[in-house]
Amino acid sequence: MKKITQKLLILLLLVFSGNALHSQCTSSNFDPLACGDFIQNTNTSNFTTESTPGNVPFATASDTYYLRSNTQNPWGSTTNQDAMNLAFGAGNWTEVFFETVNPAVLFASPTRFVFMEGSDTSANALNSFLIANLTTIENWVASGNHLLINAAPNEGGNINFGFGGSILIYPSFSSNVNVVDTNHPAFLGPNLPVSAAMSGGSYGHASISGTGFTDVLVDGSNPTIFPLRQKVWGNGLVMMGGMTTTNWHSPQPAAANWRANLLVSLGAFVCPSDITVSNDPGQCSAVVTYTLNETFPPETIPGFTSLGSNNGKSYYLSDAAFTPAAGFSDAIANGGFVATIQDAAKNAFINTQVNAVALGASVLIGFNDVAIEGTFVWQSGAPTTYTNWTVGEPNNFNGIEDYTELISNGLWNDQSSAFTARYVLEITGGFVQTAGLPSGSAFPVGTTTNTFDVTDTNGNTTTCSFDVTVEDN
Known part of the structure; x- marks a missing residue:
């Protein structure tokens, strides 16, 4: 039998699908008023809203x-x-x-x-x-x-x-x-x-x-x-x-x-409402699809292809090729840095996402020794906790290789200032799911709580939770 699919769209003040029962949003550094939801029930066209008093999250003098x-x-x-x-x-x-x-x-x-x-x-x-x-x-x-x-x-x-x-x-x-x-x-x-x-x-x-x-x-x-x-x-x-x-x-x-x-x-950031669906007779679950689409950082940036979010950072691949210096400047102009990679999981994530949209491409990352030869640092200033150099690299060939490319096989190679490639833009902000099931999963009968840590472009964080309830037919 055909399974029921509910689609949830999270956008500040936009419309959500599904029946709203309860939602919550908590944070370590503010009381989030805006975990109230503005939800349209697609079956009734009625709006239901819940609101929790408190200070609005993520408002700063710079945004x-x-x-x-x-x-x-x-x-x-x-x-x-x-x-x-x-x-x-x-x-x-x-x-x-x-x-x-x-x-x-x-x-x-x-x-x-x-x-x-x-x-x-x-x-x-x-x-x-x-x-x-x-x-x-x-x-x-x-x-x-x-x-x-x-x-x-x-x-x-x-x-x-x-x-x-x-x-x-x-x-x-x-x-x-x-x-x-x-x-x-x-x-x-x-x-x-x-x-x-x-x-x-x-x-x-x-x-x-x-x-x-x-x-x-x-x-x-x-x-x-x-x-x-x-x-x-x-x-x-x-x-x-x-x-x-x-x-x-x-x-x-x-x-x-x-x-x-x-x-x-x-x-404000608006936490989504709960979703309630019914399974088909004889089924033990229902497929629920939701799209996390809020606006800090933006889902799309002109001139870039989104690579998704990972551990509180969002990533984008430039559509155009840049020299390293130009790429570093362009990243700052777009509110971020050329990508920082501090562990094998992040390296694998970026490599996989790049290959999904530009198979076989080598891309510029933020590791460089422009300031002190032989001492590689990240453009973002993050500490160096991980490297993945190809055997024999970095070799500073001809004495002019101060930048780093991520090769399509996931390994790194140093490159010169004349090198041109698309670069990976990293912007602080995004979602990390800490509980529940990913979008598109078969949610079991009963209630599953989905929890996300949400980070904005200034590094502020909040926790957003919503329930998916599958009622047994």
Whole structure:
């Protein structure tokens, strides 16, 4: 008989398949609020959510940003900064400005979340910034990151928000708004109370027009006006709004809590929900397939082929060949290092993955003696605990071989600075399964707990657990 297959997709704030019963997420260095799940049951189209109070994991000053004009805070209010502090904690995010930020640096690794604000008399500055940088921003979101663009203008007109023809319509005022789905993570915490209905002198000055959206807020009087919407873009998520600052909103503190919770929902790691399936009659198990696809580090990087994750590191093979020096520089520009190999298991993993996508290829790894001849070190600075040289190597042939290639047979050879090859990029972050069964396994009748250690690009770690329950038919 045909076995039941459930597919689970883990993406920040995206949709999971299966029935949600319970999920948990614990950590040694924070209380993870964001182990609440945003789950769509594919049989009922109903959303169920669980939320655990605590501080959002993985928010740091190097990956979480508030971007605005340096001319003034909208309406002179610092409530957006207050919301960032409430969501991520003071010191765990960075404020930057349209007029001075380098977009190529901001919208690149390790940045994971940006709140972009263009309200009041900063709408024109936002518009100019988007015109100049929209492609860069769209590509950054598509690679697996999250963005909130918000503008309640007091100047100008409509603004092209991009992302498939999304338009901020101004003026389009809303005095009263309703939360469309009270199972949205922002409605469930961590900051409570919140309210399903909010108001203001003007809660919003603009609405969002376009296709492919999930509606988050709707005008209380006109169901065709949406002051807040979100959409999936590639591997990432963009939320777009026309909301004023929360000092204009009521009831309080519910309205301020809602704004902070929106930021949390975009900047957090979300632990998946439990999966419950039934086996076919006469079967002792059911095949369950889940894909771990979260966004730090990204699943895909332009110009690279993913090699997967191993022991808290994620690996990518460059599509282009580089000289060693150029490869070392390119790795740093992409938020990592040329690969470090500290044991036989890691050597075998990288060699196997490379051969799977480029059979027979030799690739550059990060071992080199550029600084001191004969003293090989890793570009990452990690200690040398393992080598796998071919017999007679390294031999520094002609006195010019300062770099190392991983040959397709898994052995190493030293190479010159003129050598060109694809290189293996290593980025801190990924999943390590410590309990349960791999995706695609036949899960037995009963409950199996799957546990993963999750590491972000800054080395922060959390533990995520979810149950797979197979009910006997």
